[in-house]
Amino acid sequence: MSIWWSLHLRREAASVPLARRLLIGTMETAGVDPEISYDLSVALSEACANAVEHGGGPTHGGSSEAYRVTAYLDGEKCRIEVTDSGPGLTRVPDLRPPRAEAEHGRGLCLIRELADHVQIGAKPGRGGTVVSFDKILKWKKDPSLLTA
Template sequence: MAGEARQPTQLLRRVGCADLTAVPEVRHALRAMLGTWGAPGAGDVAELLTSELVTNALIHTDDGAVVTATVVPDQLRVEVRDFVPGLHRTRARVPHADDGTHGRGLVLVQALADSWGVENHGMGKVVWFELNGGAA
């Protein structure tokens, strides 16, 4: 109906400790949820950034993580919550040339997200990003 606000669509996934098979599963679920959301390429960027945050949480923590993605017509917000206190390893840094593919996750998030941040939540933290999808 015209003038009616569309309710947000949400994805919620718990990923186990060091379960890197969860990364493509979360990507697939996000792709299914987003469908044709956003401008061309917006879904691909969302998948890439989500993969980076989930991978970081699984590699750098021992208790798994919770992934939440919320999409409204013009915006996507993805949050990855871990259960390790402190904000270590949550600064975007230029990786060393000999690091291979390691150390680039937050640099990608910083470069490609419309906004991002880290919030301390008592027993853990949330690393999040937002993308403005524009017109589909």
């Protein structure tokens, strides 16, 4: 089975649960194991929260006020990309756990722990950041696909 979707979302906190619910619904319909769905939905929430918080910059026709989420379920793997239009990365992010007293910095570390492969880099072209991660899928024993 191959499914993909893409959302163009405003950089508002309310957009994060929308992306998460769409991902969970897609995976449930496809018959993905609930634990895998949960892990990916938490990772997606963290990536979206980072885009909302850090993905802004000078407005060029309103493009920096939005970010994009794309999910691909293809065969045995799910790949998710969250792309913002912010200033981009000035350094390679540290994916180690933050100090206990740190107020920020747990999101990328959590994504790394929940996904099989994580890639973070600059968006080609006009700036911004792309966080992409993937995970090998497991399936429910008896998926209830589109029962009507």
